[in-house]
Amino acid sequence: MHQNEGPSTRSVHLSRRIDPSTHAIVPPICANTAFAYEDIETWRAVALNQAPGDIYSRNSNPTTTAFEEKVAALERAESATSFATGMAAISTTLFALLSPSQHAVSVRDAYGATYLHFTQILPRFGVICDVCETEDHEAIEAAIEQGCDVLYLESPTNPTLKVLDLARLSAAAKKVGAIAIVDNTFATPINQTPIALGADLVIHSATKFLCGHGDVLGGVVCGRKDLVEKVYRYRELTGPSMDAHVAFLMLRSLKTLGLRVQRHNENALALARFLEKQLKVERVYYPGLESHPGHEIAKRQMSGFGGVLSFELKGGFEAVTRFLPRLRYAYMAANLGQVETIVGPPATTSHVELSDEERAEAGVPEGLIRYAVGIEDLDDLKADLTQALASL
Numbered sequence: 001m002h003q004n005e006g007p008s009t010r011s012v013h014l015s016r017r018i019d020p021s022t023h024a025i026v027p028p029i030c031a032n033t034a035f036a037y038e039d040i041e042t043w044r045a046v047a048l049n050q051a052p053g054d055i056y057s058r059n060s061n062p063t064t065t066a067f068e069e070k071v072a073a074l075e076r077a078e079s080a081t082s083f084a085t086g087m088a089a090i091s092t093t094l095f096a097l098l099s100p101s102q103h104a105v106s107v108r109d110a111y112g113a114t115y116l117h118f119t120q121i122l123p124r125f126g127v128i129c130d131v132c133e134t135e136d137h138e139a140i141e142a143a144i145e146q147g148c149d150v151l152y153l154e155s156p157t158n159p160t161l162k163v164l165d166l167a168r169l170s171a172a173a174k175k176v177g178a179i180a181i182v183d184n185t186f187a188t189p190i191n192q193t194p195i196a197l198g199a200d201l202v203i204h205s206a207t208k209f210l211c212g213h214g215d216v217l218g219g220v221v222c223g224r225k226d227l228v229e230k231v232y233r234y235r236e237l238t239g240p241s242m243d244a245h246v247a248f249l250m251l252r253s254l255k256t257l258g259l260r261v262q263r264h265n266e267n268a269l270a271l272a273r274f275l276e277k278q279l280k281v282e283r284v285y286y287p288g289l290e291s292h293p294g295h296e297i298a299k300r301q302m303s304g305f306g307g308v309l310s311f312e313l314k315g316g317f318e319a320v321t322r323f324l325p326r327l328r329y330a331y332m333a334a335n336l337g338q339v340e341t342i343v344g345p346p347a348t349t350s351h352v353e354l355s356d357e358e359r360a361e362a363g364v365p366e367g368l369i370r371y372a373v374g375i376e377d378l379d380d381l382k383a384d385l386t387q388a389l390a391s392l
């Protein structure tokens with residue numbers, strides 16, 4: 001494959017291979033716990049990584065390997081390793097790469113459970129964590145200069161869609177020898193490839209856009225081979241591996257990633273512009289809008305602005321509780337990146353793990369709605385929002 005094929009060609013064809021035993025185009029589900037060998041020498045060679053093959057599916061499995069290869073290719077990464085969930089990928093990566101008295105720098109608007117790793121979990125193990133104001137690039141750079149082993153970023157963030165300059169902050173991390181990690185869940189590799197911007201590792205909650213159909217959970221870490229190897233070794237010991245059946249469904253979904261994300265992008269941008277004009281809407285958060293403070297950075301580092309937007313209704317949480325149940329083409333649920341539109345307030349979605357005080361401290365407005373746009377027809381979504389707004 002060349003570097004410059006379009007997103008759908010890449011989604012369909014990257015890392016393709018014909019199954020050698022069956023000539024199948026679709027990688028078969030390799031539903032096996034363990035793999036058997038005819039002699040001890042071969043078994044030992046595979047176990048010691050001196051010959052290709054699999055031993056036990058907690059460690060590796062041909063179907064999950066096919067998924068890892070596909071994501072690595074999409075993210076322009078050297079290597080990838082997969083997980084049972086996005087949080088397993090995030091937690092395992094942080095524990096694999098950080099030790100007591102080392103420093104981690106992150107931002108306040110990271111996904112709720114990730115934020116709690118930096119504020120509660122890692123400090124218990126002696127990791128010194130600095131959680132910076134999300135859009136304050138100078139403050140993040142200052143924290144990195146003061147001492148940093150791991151820089152952990154998300155862009156755009158969940159749920160207020162803040163944008164970080166990934167090239168600038170990855171360069172700052174590189175200067176002090178820190179590992180730069182980016183959660184690319186919201187952007188997807190169709191819209192943004194952080195490795196090309198200087199990041200060392202990219203993480204996904206594959207549960208979201210990579211899966212796209214809301215039927216399985218998963219996570220993946222990709223990037224520099226030596227770092228992925230470290231994360232893989234830790235996963236091998238702690239065990240949150242992806243199952244082969246899940247990998248099969250993920251591979252099936254990835255073929256339409258380009259197509260789906262293009263539609264998510266178009267719907268989200270059009271609806272963000274539409275919502276911005278509505279009198280009952282206080283504020284719209286979407287990096288594709290010229291009014292968004294991170295729009296210029298987003299334009300530089302993203303080829304599309306993603307399928308998630310959020311907006312604040314006038315009337316706060318009370319208006320939210322009246323508005324959301326009136327939407328006909330949206331599910332009230334705690335997911336995003338599905339073909340169906342999914343909506344919810346941060347209190348029951350991205351920041352459900354946080355108390356009211358922690359949410360306020362994290363700067364999440366109570367009247368916010370996260371609107372994860374699906375692939376429905378734009379006119380239907382517009383009409384739906386219009387009728388629900390009219391009811392307020």
Ligand SMILES: Cc1ncc(COP(=O)(O)O)c(C=O)c1O
Nearest residue numbers: 085086087111158185205207218
């Ligand atoms: C940006 C981001 N990262 C990580 C996660 C965690 O992923 P999972 O639910 O697959 O564990 C989520 C979940 O919503 C997310 O939105």
